Amino acid sequence: MARIALVTGGTRGIGAAISVALQQAGRHVIATYAGNNAAAEAFTAETGIETVRFDAGDYTQCATAVAAIAANHGTIEVLVNNAGITRDTTISKMTREMWDEVIDTNLGSCFNLCKICFEGMKAKKFGRIVNIGSINGQAGQYGQVNYAAAKAGIHGFTKALAMEGARYSITANALAPGYVDTDMVRAVPPEVLEKIIAKIPRGRLGTAQDIARGVVFLTADEADFITGSTLSINGGQHMY
Template sequence: MTRVAIVTGGTRGIGAAISKALKAAGHKVIANYAGNDEAASAFQAETGIPVVKFDVGDYAASAEKIAEIEQQHGPIDIVVNNAGITRDGAFHRMTHEQWSQVIRTDLDCMFNVTRPVIEGMRARGFGRIINISSINGQKGQAGQTNYSAAKAGVIGFSKALAQENAPKGITVNVIAPGYIDTEMVAAVPEEVLKKIISTIPNGRLGRAEEIADAVVFLASEQAGYFNGSVLSINGAQYMANG
């Protein structure tokens, strides 16, 4: 069944792979982006997927744009909260702006993007919410107290929201990727990247398409009993309990 899906941070990296995979699965996909107009235009031209620019850290902007999307394309039944940023640094040197930027974009977005659609999902008796966390939200990471806190918060948010909305036919699940072969990871110095890969039992980085395939399943009709789950996709680098 074709449903309307929104993917935040959906024009680059993991988000782009998710947007493409959901479209290939037959859904009407709208990809959000925050600032890179050139990349977004190229993505839309390549895929035919509509792109919408707004800051997911801004509730008013998110609510306004989501209302416009629903007016133009129909009710949103699939939400993939993928947008995220990093502002790394040792905590004793971290500025409040570095902290608040990451919390605003990576954690506040859970409320800002999900709240405008949740009542409609409840009324229709169906919804699929897939939130992208991180291995570092599960195990922590030195130099990323802000990012680790935000991504751990995504997990708590999702578990609570799943319990609230399960009776209404809505599932809320988390994917926690490990190190994925994206532009961001490719920018890591070669010697550091080799060290990272040496800690991954699978012996390689993950592929964005592997994350996207998991999203497609969790968004499907067949995934109705997956709820409040955290799916770790990290090549056995870290094994979390729940």
Template sequence: MSRTALVTGGTRGIGAAISRALSDAGYQVAANYAGNDEAAAKFTEETGIKTYKWSVAEYDACAEGIGKVESELGPVEVLVNNAGITRDAMFHKMTREKWEAVIGTNLNGLFNMTHPVWPGMRERKFGRVINISSVNGQKGQAGQTNYSSAKAGDIGFTRALAQEGARAGITVNAVCPGYIGTEMVRAIDEEVLNKHILPQIPVGRLGEPEEVARCVLFLASDEAGFITGSTISANGGQYFS
């Protein structure tokens, strides 16, 4: 029987690429999403991957959603915490609402999603938790104090939880993408992209969502059983850690 993988924010962008890669590799995939019903329906139509709607910022919604996934597809053995939002502003203009929204989804979401599946992983003596952080969680970024704080917190969460899961056969790792050619990034003004973003990337191009997905696919595999508490930087040489 194939393993069940749950990908948050799994119907668009990097998350969609991760969901597809896991499905192609034989996993039973559940793709969570928060709000875009049209995109989710189109994703299921194209891929056959089941989608489930809830906000990762709400603990009770996560517990209920995970329960539904497990009743339909089996126990979650691979969890990919990918869901994330941005509410950018320079700090002197940042509102409490923008701060709390990003922390609630991008950091608290890891607790809300991982906590309900952790007991089952411990009991079965197997689990893979893969957290999608960001290059800006490693180096910081002006105008993204909230986002950088949350994504740096994701790395701390990864390193601490990896130590707790190791003896139970559970690995916990992070992937830190740089600028990836998602719909959102490709919508950036071409002049800004060419003058200010691409020059920061030594390989001279944006990454592809599938390149991040391949990192996740490896970390989810049995072959990655000796790798835990690690961070894979998929940023084209933009930042070394």
């Protein structure tokens, strides 16, 4: 029977590529989204992957959704925390609301879903957790103190969680993408994007599929000796 995999923010961009790659690897995938119904419907029509709408930063909504998934499909054994937003500006202009929104969605969602799914994984004596960090959580980025803090927090959170999960055959790893060719990155002014690409030794942006392949690797049944690690996929831009 296929393992149940939940991918937050799994209907667009990197998340969509992860969802499809896990499906192709034999997982029964459920992708979550926060509010774009049209994109979710189009994604399901194209891939056949079930989608569920809830706010990953809201603990109660997460608990309700996971309970429904478990009732309909069984225990979630593969969890990919990919949901993320940006609210970029310098700290002089950043409001507390902009800080809280990014921390709650990007880091709080990891706590919410890992906590809720952890007991089921313990009972199964199997779990694969991948939390999507970022190169900017490793190296920092101007105008992103909220985003960089959330992503850096994911890296530390993952290492600590790996220690707790090891005895139950639950692995927890982080994956830190570099700059990937998504709508978010393509919205960067061309002259700025050109400078970013110039700093990438491989000479190009990453693709969503580059990241998805890393997630498939870390969530494989056979990947049981890889835990507490951060896999950086960034074309050599930052080695950490």
